[in-house]
Amino acid sequence: MLAAKDEAYIHSVLGRELTPLESVAFENLWSEHCSYRSTKKFLRTLPTTGDAVIVGPGDDAAIVQFSDDTFLALAMESHNHPSYINPYSGAATGVGGIVRDVFSMGAQPIAILAPWYFGRIEEEKTKWLMRNATAGAADYANTINVPALSGYQMFDESFMGNPLINVVCLGKMKAGKFMFGKAFKIGSKLLLFGAATGRDGLGGAAFASGDIAKDAGDEGVKNTCVDGNPAVEADLIKTTLELFERGLILACRDLGAAGLGGASSEMCVNVGARIFADAVPLRDTNMNEVEIMLAESQERMIAEVKPEKVADAEAVCKKYGLAYAIVGETTGNDQYVVEFNGKVVCELPIKLLTEGVVENDFSEKPYEAEKPFAKPAGTISELVRKVLSHPDLADNSMHAAQFNSQAQGRTYCVTPFYSVLELDGMGLSAACGCNARHTYLNPHAGAANAVLELASHIVSVGGTPLCALDNLNFGSPEKPEVMWQISESTKGLGDMCRALAIPIVGGNVSLYNESDAYGTSIKPAPAVAMFGKGDLIGWEWPDNGDMIAVVGATKEELGGSVLDAVTGCGGAAPAVGDVKALPAIRELVEKAQVSGCMAITRGGLLYALANLAAQAEVQLKGDAVTKLFSETYGRFLVTFSDEHFLKESGVSYEIIGKITESGKLTIRTDTEVVVLTQQDLFTAGSTITKACRAR
Template sequence: MLPEEDLKIITEKMGREPNLVEQGCFLNLWSEHCSYRSSAPLLKTFTTTGDKVIIGPGDDAAIISFGNGWVLAVGMESHNHPSYVDPYNGSATGVGGIVRDIISMGARPIALMDPLYFGPLDNPKNLYLFEHIIEGIAGYGNCIGVPVVRGEAYFDRSYSGNPLVNVVAVGLAREKDVVTACAQTAGNKLVLMGSTTGRDGLGGASFASRDLSEDSEAEDRPSIQIGDPFTEKLLIEATLEAIGKGYVKSCRDLGAAGLAGASSEMASKGDLGMRIIADNVVLRETGMTPYEILIAESQERMLLEVEPENVDAVLAIADKYDLNGSMIGELTEELNYTVEFKGEVAADIPVKLLTEGAPTFERPSTVPEAREPGEKPELPADLKKAVLDILSSHNVASKRWIYRQYDHEVQVRTVRKPGDDAGLLRIDGNEGIALSCGCNPRHTLLDPYTGGKGTVIENAMNLAVKGARGLAIVDCLNFGNPERPDIYWQFKQAILGLGDAARDLTIPVVGGNVSLYNESGEFKTAIAPTPSIGLVGHIEDVTMAPAGVFTKEGDTIILVGETGDELGGSEYYNIIGKEMDGKAPKPPENVVKVIDTLIDLAKSGKLTASHDLSLGGIAAAICEMCENYGADIDLSNVAEDLRADEILFSESYARALVATSEPDAVKEMLKDVPYTVIGTVGGNTLNIQIGDSKIELTPEEINEARDSLMALMME
């Protein structure tokens, strides 16, 4: 049912009370998920333009100039609520939906990233969700032939009962082939192509705009879309063929709010109206009502604007690929959204009221009471055990079990397999793109503004250590119930922090998604604030990117950046039960200089290896780099007045480890940023010294700890 206040506004604007079909359209298009009612004012604070931005927020995907006539289509979406109710289909259709957003712009999808957030796997329900969400992503992505080249899997108790499934998609097109969702000309016809329309996914947009309850699995299963990747693969080829032949004037994926959403938004963007003939929609089930036809979110469907003389040609393409195709309406000069069914008018709505009329507002926000940082823990008696505990925690352990489910080399563009700081793909010769995604929710929980800034910086560092510079950011802002003033404060502060960091690094925020109401009645808790992003960067020569592990004995190892007493929100504190103690790390003022210097170093060819420091700090990064060789490390001079555990596990931002055979030249390039020479590559063991403390780790000990997640999943 429409909220009473919304019904009052709509009735006043229309001069009558909307009928049930019209109310269904408003209920979904005016939902938080579709209209960004309480987030639009905050999202306007982002800088969304730049030299490389051709199309920014507002379309199915952003379009970024790559050069030489090539453009990138970039989008990010969430499928959180559906993935809790039905993890396999929820995650699979999350992939399918964002891929169609890329296709609708005239681009071929070339890469996926999947930042995922789960509750601890010692809970059987969380383990079930984890396994089936990964299976759904793999099953869909592998079938449609789009590689998953990067991802994140983060574990925290707050995601129990409400996992997050965020997906980034990147596509490639010639600039001349780009189409948009902006309708062009009155009199042009609307062709619906792809799968049939059924009752699956009914009310998905409104479902995504409320909390989950204990009964969600049973009550909300009709809201979950069922995907068919084989049909999606055919739809990719059919849509791109129709666009390539010049038949398509505008295009829109059918996602949230189904046909009602796609068709009304397409018309509204072109300042046109639309007449829909619901009888012409090819149905999967008999007896469907106009309400169901309009609102159903059945997958693998695309809406195309086609000139009348080309309708038959487009329908022939649909038939060629064994897809359903039908002419379901036309664009009109009159600015109304009209739906006819069985000779009668089922809906007649002012199109701008439907698509742009939802009131937007900032909700009340409350700054929480100041939190006591807590006492520092005692220094661990066994530092070696502390290091191994960090390595075996699910957040730091190798994610090999996850990414080996995915085909990450299909399309033969992939240069670096998952597991490195950034995914690398060739685009034009050796010129390519670098991809990173994710965030640190615990940092954001302790300090939303700083956590938002850190999200951008961490992803930019992942690109910098490979020699890549950020081009564009897409985001997926996952938070709890915005009607709670403390949650809305988190949301607002994280957005402001993210936007400020993006401006500092001159990287525009070009699109994304807001996912609110992420909390479940089952566990009575909101998720940790999770401003997950996808960052796309440019790399001049993918063959020059340094390895993520040590590759040459005798190399000098250098720590770039400054290490502070910044254990708040760290994986170390989480493991020892002090996750809410301490203060979140604050990005240093010289972060831009550090990133620029690392990019220049990586491009210079003087580095044999480089690795960003993040979760688990220096200890985790060194162990991860000792895949082929050991190392002798002395951290005694890293920072004055810091304890051994602070040096090992601090998660201070803007730091990296680099290895080089030309230390003098590298030190000269590092003269304007802080750095410390900390050791040498070589031997069969990792030896770490900090003052009088010594740690010795064998490859077997490191590998056993890092493979803890793999071992769990193989049990």
């Protein structure tokens, strides 16, 4: 239902009561999900421009120049609420929707990434959500032949009742050949094509702007969740790209939140529109105008077509077996009009509907969540095994293997931290995620470090960060503490992106991620996706006898670490990390002056050693807990045969050991010796596999 204050304001502007369709249209388009009414003031502060940025925030997808011959289309979205109610369909349609955002710009989708956050892995509900979300996303992506690259996984109690299913899509197009989502000619026809329209997804945008778990069993809530058909999407991709390549459409937009009402009004905001609701191809019978205009049935697009091109455009739709119809026209005035059964059922100033929302100005309240550090009980060896067994660090190949990461043949390298595609003979690197525990303890530093972490992954494979997307996942903005999280996190994102000259070219906001049923509000998760450009370099294994060094200073920053998660030790969260080493690391990797490189992030030095130097002799002097488990950002683990290059690079570093062929990782501290065999590492990393196979 439309909020009373919004209804009163609209009435004061129009001087009349709203029709049923008008009321529901405002409810959905002025929802948090569509309007960003609580976060616009923060989003405006983010850096969004750069030499390579062709299209920034505001369209279905951003467009960034990759090379002289190739542009990239990029988009990021969340499907959090639907994926709790129906994880298979929620994750599947999340993939389908973000892919449509990319090909609506004229780009061929070439990859997806997925930063996901779940509750406790031991809970049957979590395992069910994870299992079904993975199956849904994989089935959809595989059917449309789009590879899935590296994701990000986090397990925390705050996500019980509200998992985060974020999806990123990357597309490519020829330089200079793209289209926008805004109609620009008067007298154009509006072509709806794709799947037929049913009643599914009604009120989805409004549903995504509220708490979910308390109503999860309600039939009305279940009806807001929709099923997708990836086979139709595969044909929709071919249809849209052929229409574009042949010059048959002028602009194109995906039908997502708020359905035809949302897409057509946003597309025609500058030219006005008249929509004929009874012309829409229907799957269900006896649908009224509200259902037709606001349903969120999947796999649908709307395009602006010149009148003389309509027949040719319809022939392409027919060729691929899609439903299609001319459902409206651009009018050249400032009105949005909908006709149904010979009557005008909606007549509104189009910019009032699409841009006139009154922004919220909720209050902020800082909080202090850090706790003093208390040295955890147990030996270093015991703590090492506990940390390596945490699901955040566990091998997740049982789920990742369901995706075809090699589809289309461009995938050069996929790791848990980053992926590399081959494009125009160069490496296109990609990484995603953010550490919500750090962001909870220090929203500004945590968000800044999310950017730094991904940039560190990009340079560790020889890339230069090109651009970033963000997906701001938070609880209710009506709570002052959450509003402070949002404010501080966006400042942190902006500050680090400016420091590294990385534009944020698009993204999404997902609020009200909380659950009355579980009594939880999520830890703030301003998830980031980042893309880089460089030589074609992948994961490199060091050679026997190579030296091992830590680049950058390690601080006692254990708050929010994996060690904190498994022991409750507390401590200071990482301050904003040092960026000085990044250019030197990129050059060392690019010139092959190091044999191996890995950013030190979650799990600290221990996790980096377990991945890059699993057969090694390591000597740590001083505080072993801090050295092994601190998650200070801006550090790297490198291996090399010639120290000369490291000295010449100007980075600060400490040599801690060498690579061996011993079949084990031996870590010598001042108090004990930790020995980890390959079986030990495998067993520790099997947490997710063991949990998900347990019944």
